[in-house]
Amino acid sequence: MSLRPRGWRADLDCLRYGMLHGRACVMSCWAMMLAVMTVPLPLPAMAGIAALGAMERYWPRRRQRIETLALVGAALGCTALVLL
Numbered sequence: 001m002s003l004r005p006r007g008w009r010a011d012l013d014c015l016r017y018g019m020l021h022g023r024a025c026v027m028s029c030w031a032m033m034l035a036v037m038t039v040p041l042p043l044p045a046m047a048g049i050a051a052l053g054a055m056e057r058y059w060p061r062r063r064q065r066i067e068t069l070a071l072v073g074a075a076l077g078c079t080a081l082v083l084l
Helices: 007-038 043-058 063-083
Strands: none
Touching: 007 043, 007 063, 043 063
């Protein structure tokens, strides 16, 4: 996305860029954020969720592998909650 260098149009471009980036972030991380905020998880579980989020953000676009890892993490988390 190209951004204008100066003026009020540059401000609008920055606002639009920030909203697009924020929307993409929320769309990819909402389930992990919800799990951490609603269920009292132990610290290692939160660290695992943070690691999954970091992998999704910083690995090259291997979407299917990341979704599989996320599903495995969610299943392990649900299992841990049932057993505790």
